[in-house]
Amino acid sequence: SSVSAAKAIAEALAGGPSGEARRFAHFVDGVAIEWGHMRLAGKNAPPREGVLRFLADVRQQLADALEADDVTVLLVVPPDPAKVGGKQLAWLDKAVDLFAVMTYDYNAASDRPKENAPMPWLTGVMKKLAAAAPNVPRRKLLVGLNLYGYRFSATPAPPKAATGADAVKILGSVRQRAKASDPSLTVKQLRERPMLSWATEAREHSFEHYIPKKGIEWVFFPSIASLLHRVQFA
Template sequence: MDRGPLHSGHSSSDNPPSTSQRLPILAGYFPAWSIYERNYNVADIDAEHLSHILYAFANIHENGTIILGDPWADTEKHFEKDQTVNHKADKWMANVNNLYGNFKQLYFLKRRHPNLKVSLSVGGWSWSTLFPTVAMDVEKRKRFAMSAAQHINDLGLDGIDIDWEFPKTEQEGQAFVTLLKDVRSALNDTQSSANNTPYLLSVAVGCGPDNYKYLHLREMDDYVDLFYLMAYDLAGAWNEKTGHQAALYRDKKINNVQQLTVHDAITHFAKMIPRHKLVMGLPMYGRSFSKTTGPYAEFDGVPDGTWEKGSYDYKDLPRPGALEIYDPEIGASWSYDAKLQEYVTYDNHQVVQQKAQYVMDQGLGGCFFWELTGGGSNDSQRNLLTAAFYSLGSKLDTTPNHLSYPASHYDNIRSFAT
């Protein structure tokens, strides 16, 4: 594989790297809705190149209970044999209470890959509305924590990922800490005796100053195993001018445009969180702009995109007729179509390689992708997941997953208990 330039003119050791010998994490979000128009199933996941999967998303009931976002996709759908991990069609069975849907397939994937951990991600952009009222109410908080533990046991999971977008006051930031404390306690109380590895508690956090300024990071660190840094969407159609959505470094040639960078965000988090807990987010999509001349320019509207306006899957980039550019000095890539006046900011394989090397140099925990359906490529050299895997050293976290759930609500998950 052509690795491309891995180092820029910037130092990647502004702060001392961790001396930890931990193997890196490589995680990916799997969205429940991927099984519909995207036609991407659990069986399509390249689990050989992943250590963690985060399932997006669960919602929150107003009483504090975590509820599945799409019960049919999550626990009910019967897949045909060409859509299953074990290549056997799900059978309809009477008088049994079996788990089906994506979570059954994820459990089978875990059995095939004993070091693959799966967490249920709660919230996200659309379903974070109730976090403040739940986190600030002691009874609702307890229900949230208890239901988090119950979902792990019922669905055969390894952890809970909380994606609160975003605490907006000091009070909410402090309530977030209390919520994490309660969840950690509930996970510890329900820990399986068959596996001494604690259940995971992770959080997805924004990398723009307005998104992390109310986070009480030092206190959160007491309860959180992994901080998934959403190091993308640092520029988009909400800005006055175009920019790079996930540049590693600032462009020193530009002075008149606000630049948010991955390095700046990581520098902030690393002051308060151990580096091995920080997992850098990588986009498997591009942010696009219409009627513009390229980076740091005015624009007028956004293209239709692959599935939503202004956003293309990485596998659809660069667009036909567009020129792709990689700048190792800032750790960013983009494409521009002069005829259509269309600019798209995204991470290509060279940027992913550079960022993965940065992760290793800085002693960070690893990388994760949002989200797995966008990164496939007919050109294996451009595949983002394998680019990250090889640049992280080709060896990933070997912490064992959980496979025994004797208290599961589902007959087939209980039957695997040892």
Template sequence: MVKCSTATLGKHDKKLKNEKASLSDETVDERGLVKEKIKWKDITKEHASYCVASKDIKQFSGNVLGYVTPWNNHGYDTAKIFGGKFEFISPVWLQIHRKPGGQFTMGGAHDIDKGWMKDVKKDRHTKILPRILFEKWTSNDYRALFTDEDVVEDCISFILNFLKKNKFDGMVLEIWSSLGGTNRNELIHFINHVADFFHDAKKTFILVLPPPIYAGNNPGLISKANFDDFSDKIDGFSLMTYDYSSVINPGPNAPIDWVRKCVEILVPDDSGLRKKVLLGLNFYGYRYSNMGEVEAIVGSTYMETLKLKKPKLVWHEDHKEHSMIVKKDIGNDNVWFPSLKSIQERLDLARELNTGISIWEIGQGLDYFFDLL
């Protein structure tokens, strides 16, 4: 399955290989690397070199959330190196389950790394907010959650007690997309209860949201009316403004005009709510073949392809993204992967719209990307 929620790449995907980082006294901007016309050699030569002087200093004024996955170890390293650039780090560790008897359990607790958490937070104000996914819930489980206030309170209390026990600062909740746009009123009721409980406990609550519109102006799984029903109560929204294209219509991962539209649909005017929106920024890309195949790719795969195929990179002004054609024995691949220029364009858009950003996920990109944050 190519299109999935925030978990764009799963445990079966290739881990990003650690390359020896080379430190620089200058940022990528000072080195003249943020540009439309780039060559594959520019990337292979410079991608592991970041500015040591600014590695812990934010360039972007809005809130920044970075996801880290246990199947991509490089994310753990980047969170420690560049942690000062993030208000929130969200390790993708946890899944809440409901047993047939109604008891709640938390999967993924074995992935919790308290030593790493301590390193990330050391001398910083960075909050650790694990992403919690509702996993393997049946229709009966959701029916119980949506019809019984005791089940609602038990569920939220279980989550809160788990977070407190493990010294987390709050959570990033992913539940909206799991129901495919159904039961919206019941979800809103539940989400508002979560917000009340979390605020009483002085814990941060960020909600993952799908885009309100898809390719071809097709309506998304959430509307402005839905957003308005809980936007005042929640601390932030991780908006999934990526995965725009598909195997049917291959192309850019997040066309800039579509990203803008997603924000403006939910918050037409900047009345203070936009600062809660964390505009989604992908640090991964996609490879589309002319045989109808599609594959999500991370930095290591991208670097291998550049070195092996030496392709020409093309800047698409209308989308504000780079792509490349990779020649093969039979047919060609069309590869879209973020570049310094494409990331800078989206950071500039976030500044203009007065939003923050959320990155899926920080281990999948290239180290010199962090100079821009």
């Protein structure tokens, strides 16, 4: 049932059945529910009443487990109006404190090298969603930030995830190989290998490098500069 499912979630978040939860109250004050790519709109969408009842039950059960007056409920929604649009946000508004829009993974299903979350796409998604749900306060619509990127190989294959730390590690290994093959290279010359590329429109950094016996790899990663543009927009 909705109540039993919500209770199980609450106990997992709170650290166990009520009574053990006090020591977690300082660390947990809400729950993020990722609706992911499930539809809330269209023929295959679950009943509205069932969704609202589940969200209300999660809120109540978690508050009870934490012995709190209330908790924050954040709903993660896909950036696709065909799945979650303005109408759905309107009736979810009273049941949810915040909406986190999945404005990342623009290219997750692609094997072609391209940006993770181009700014024109990201801003377009958020503006359309806000316009479609004018009664939902803008402060409740959160921009999802990509704190990871992707590595694309020369052969058709799903991309591999890459964090900023991964990008730094790859850059270091590329420069080590360059120094080994040409000891005369200066520090300045090594810093330019490989050359970082900035996509002016997408506002993301990337670079390409050669992997021995494997070919060229393209790396798109979340640099501080790219994240700054997204934070400023939000």
